[in-house]
Amino acid sequence: MNLRAAAIDIGTNSCRLLIGENNEKNSFKILIRELEITRLGEGVDQNRKLKTSAVQRVVKALKKFRLIIDQFQVEKVRVIGTSALRDVDNADLLSSKLQEINFKLEIISGKKEAELNYVGAAASLDTDFLLIDIGGGSTEFIWPEESDINFRSLDIGCVRMTEKFVSDPEAEFEEASFNKIYNYVDEFLSSHLQFDKNLKIRGVGGTITTLAAVKLGLKEYDSSKIEDLKINISELEKIIKKLSSLKLKKRQKVRGLQPQRADIIIAGLIILKTILDYVDSKELSVSDHDLLYGLVKEELTT
Template sequence: MMKVGAIDVGTNSCRMLAVEQYGDKLEEICFDLKTTRLGQGVDEKRLLNYDAVRRTLYAIEFFVNKMEGLGVERIRIVGTSALRDVRNSNILLDVVKRRTGYELEVISGVEEARLTYTGASFDINGNDFLIIDIGGGSTEFIWQQPSGLSFKSLDMGAVRMTERYIKTPDKPVDSQDLARIKEVINRMLKGKLKLNPAGINVIGVGGTITTLAAIDLKMKKYDRDKVHGYKITRDKIEEILLRLAGKTLEERRKIVGLQPERADIIVAGTIIALAIIDYLALDHITVSEHDILYGLIKEMLDLSH
């Protein structure tokens, strides 16, 4: 038996997963998430904000201490889109190493895609599926081809699109703004994504998709087991979008299933989800909790083959 843990330092949140291995089976010991918004202002300035760095450092230290207290023997920490996009990532990397003793690895888009695919395939048979990962800074599309793993990363994450196009996220978003954002996303999809998903299973990971499932399920307390494998329909996502867009930020924060810290970026994230589903002509998407964290865990335990 071995206990290992992973931390994913994302654009919007910092998450941790600790598991214990029993043979070829994994049991989750602890999952935690803190909204740190590391990507605050990154799209405009390409620099980390010092307040965001402090929030993220606190979360990483908290997670490391928590895992060490649980007897976790190995910990891996990775950073993705926000840290790839900035010129001063060292201000966080250096202090994490100094304060925790662990390296914060800034992984490439290719490596992020590979790890996400490894995680999402944890409980899926075969290779006939497409992974869609809507993050804070970008959205990844990952699929298997005869020649190997393919992926496409587009700069349309929930934080990035909110900062670019929703100037007053505390107010309702009108139909013209919704249409404009969807038009921008559609141009990106048509110009950069060539996919034919007919007949394959489409799996969604990331905070936007899991949040939409939690809202649809009316979860007062988030339940990863109920979210994992949930099928959310295209029409339900549109219904949720119109409901979210018609509310002020304070009203959104009271919606059952929506983390209050995500209320300011959920409209943009939901527009991305709906635009992708329409572009790929899907009637639903299967939600998964197995993402890059599971990919990291599988690799640490040599279960990725």
């Protein structure tokens, strides 16, 4: 049997599993991918502490992942934590629970998160790219400059912005909330990002792949249909307008949108629109070769 590796990403909004296997073509094939919405970052922006209930949701998801990993007889396993776990002072509450199911938690920096996104997506990037990953707690930016690659992680994510600016997630999305998120993100970008804005946008991560699934009206997520899909800004604006006009219960029924993501997706799409406006870009391409893909790639080649 070829070498197999598993990667688990414990994010602000979800826990994800990817298992890959080496093949003869100096690359790897994906054997399985799983996702559980766990909302670990609930309340983190305000309190800087993990909630016990959120930790329990993550542990439940990772027990399921452990069974899958054992079933696939995986040799190498990495478990990483990102924005929500960087922001709290009681991350040991989770790490101690994970040790009980034989997982070692590695909390990575924003820079490392961005680097893994680059490793995952590098094969499909143009020379003049801006790679973005809009997560629950942060957004990662990767772009070239002269002979180097720049990595930045900014604390603007869909869970963070929803908790900060949306008073009633179950109602229709108010224009006032749209403006508050847009202006906050725009000011944040202006003060933290300076680069040549003539770049081609490549998007990875749950917010952007969900946008692609909604555009296509997918009943079930299909990576082959998502990869390299182009989305222009007018399509993005129409989807934001459509989702904003729906109360949460109706939004949860939109094809391509996971019901558990329906309360935070609009904030994520507003972040994306703000980024596209900021860099004066009218289009982005989509990939699901993100940090999980990069992590499995690292494990299978080292």
